[in-house]
Amino acid sequence: MVNGLNLAFQYLQQFSVLVLAAVGLAIIFGIMGVINLAHGEFIMVGAYATVFGYHDLGLPLLASMGLAVVVTAAFGFVVERLLIKRTYGRLFDSMVVTLGLSLVLSQGMLVLRGTSEPSIPTPFGTITYGAFSQSLYKVALALVAVGVLAVVYWLFTQTAYGVRARATIQNEEMSRALGVTTERVYSQTFAIGSALAGLTGALLAPLVSVNPTMGGTYLVKSFVVVVVGGPSVVLGTGLSGGLLGAVDAGVTYFYDQTMGSIVLLVVTVFVIRFFQDGITGFVERARDRLAAEGA
Numbered sequence: 001m002v003n004g005l006n007l008a009f010q011y012l013q014q015f016s017v018l019v020l021a022a023v024g025l026a027i028i029f030g031i032m033g034v035i036n037l038a039h040g041e042f043i044m045v046g047a048y049a050t051v052f053g054y055h056d057l058g059l060p061l062l063a064s065m066g067l068a069v070v071v072t073a074a075f076g077f078v079v080e081r082l083l084i085k086r087t088y089g090r091l092f093d094s095m096v097v098t099l100g101l102s103l104v105l106s107q108g109m110l111v112l113r114g115t116s117e118p119s120i121p122t123p124f125g126t127i128t129y130g131a132f133s134q135s136l137y138k139v140a141l142a143l144v145a146v147g148v149l150a151v152v153y154w155l156f157t158q159t160a161y162g163v164r165a166r167a168t169i170q171n172e173e174m175s176r177a178l179g180v181t182t183e184r185v186y187s188q189t190f191a192i193g194s195a196l197a198g199l200t201g202a203l204l205a206p207l208v209s210v211n212p213t214m215g216g217t218y219l220v221k222s223f224v225v226v227v228v229g230g231p232s233v234v235l236g237t238g239l240s241g242g243l244l245g246a247v248d249a250g251v252t253y254f255y256d257q258t259m260g261s262i263v264l265l266v267v268t269v270f271v272i273r274f275f276q277d278g279i280t281g282f283v284e285r286a287r288d289r290l291a292a293e294g295a
Contacts, residue, residue, distance in 0.1 A: 005252050009134040013207075013246035014252075016141040019237055020203060021218045022225035023148060026195030026233045027074055029226060031165050031189045034084060034094045038102035039196050040215025042194050046072050046201025047107060048212045051117045054205075062124060065202035068197050076194020088186070102215065110212040115238060117210040145241070148196065153234045161188060224264065229270045230278020237281045244268070 008169050025039045036042075046068040053064030079101065087094035124136040154163035165174040168185050175184055201220070208214065225244060229236025252260030275282045 004133065005129070005132045007249065009138050010253050011245055011249040012142040013138045013247040014242050016138070017146040017200075017204065017218075018225050018248075020141075020196070020200040021231065021240035022146060022229070022241065023152060023221040024193035024200070025222045026226045026229065026237050027152070027196070028190055028193035030083075030231065030233050031169055032088070032186050033085070033091065035091065035098070035221055035223075036193070037098040037201050037219065038079075038097055038105060038215075038218070039098075039193075039197055040219030041102045041105035042072055042076065042197035042215075043201040043204070043218045044109065044210075044212065044215040045075065045105065046198030047205045047208075048113065048117065049198065049216065050202040050205040051120060051210050054120055055118055056128050061120065061206070065199070065205075068202035068205075070198075070199045072198025072201070073191045073195035076197075077187055079194070080190035082256040083203050084190060085183065085186065089291070095275040102219075106212045106215060113212070115126070115211060119209075120206045122206045137206065141207075144203060148199070148289075149238050150210050155192075156233070165189060204245055223265075226276055228268055230275075230280035230282075232280040232284075235283070236280040239283070243279070 001207065005045055010268055021043060023102050024042070025036060026169070028036050028039075047069045049068035050061075050064045053059040053067040057064075059067065078143060083097050083101065084094060087097055112160075122137045124140060126133050126135050142204045156165060164175070164180045164185050167180055168182050172182055184186065225240045228244060229240035231237075244264055248260045248264050277284075
């Protein structure tokens with residue numbers, strides 16, 4: 001029973017990290033067609049902003065996390081206006097620009113703050129049952145991940161921004177003809193994706209070692225989740241995070257983290273090979289077939 005509980009909490013953490021890390025990247029890529037190779041560094045900036053607010057400014061943890069979200073959103077807006085907007089329609093150029101930005105951010109943070117930061121206490125305490133002991137923060141993290149997906153779904157289906165964003169995805173030229181300022185949509189989208197990356201870093205700060213090179217790991221995991229998930233931001237990220245989180249948590253628990261990462265990549269290659277549109281592409285085709293049979 002103890003092993004089962006430990007595995008369940010391990011899964012909660014892996015699922016939460018994968019979903020939170022990937023959703024911002026999925027939004028930016030889905031709407032703007034930009035692969036942000038600095039996404040991991042935006043997560044790193046969010047973690048550092050949280051540490052700065054908590055230790056340097058003496059803010060409560062929740063306020064420090066809020067500071068991280070605001071800082072990364074503002075930073076993302078500036079980056080989009082100064083750099084990203086000059087590369088629209090040129091995927092390779094945007095990848096080169098964001099790769100350069102990632103190097104500047106990681107090395108710049110190394111110069112400014114050093115190799116590591118003081119840790120942040122994990123909130124909410126622990127739950128103990130005999131030999132079983134796990135942090136309740138992992139449960140809170142999973143609830144936040146589900147909540148973020150719900151908010152993103154609401155944002156894209158129930159707000160004026162969502163209508164403009166979906167119109168821009170379907171036909172940018174027609175959207176402009178109908179009065180949609182697509183440049184503003186792109187700026188807002190990059191700021192939202194950056195804010196979600198900052199939120200991820202803020203939430204991870206009490207769990208991981210905050211350092212300038214931490215972003216690389218989360219970039220790879222985010223990219224894997226987005227590719228496996230397919231075109232739907234919310235459904236794809238949720239299903240992909242659930243599947244890959246189970247694989248990573250199970251293999252890591254019974255073997256080690258290296259083996260977990262290897263199996264994660266193997267599963268990713270398998271999904272891409274047999275489901276080129278990702279999980280959501282398969283789900284949508286199955287739904288269409290069922291609808292056709294029902295008709």
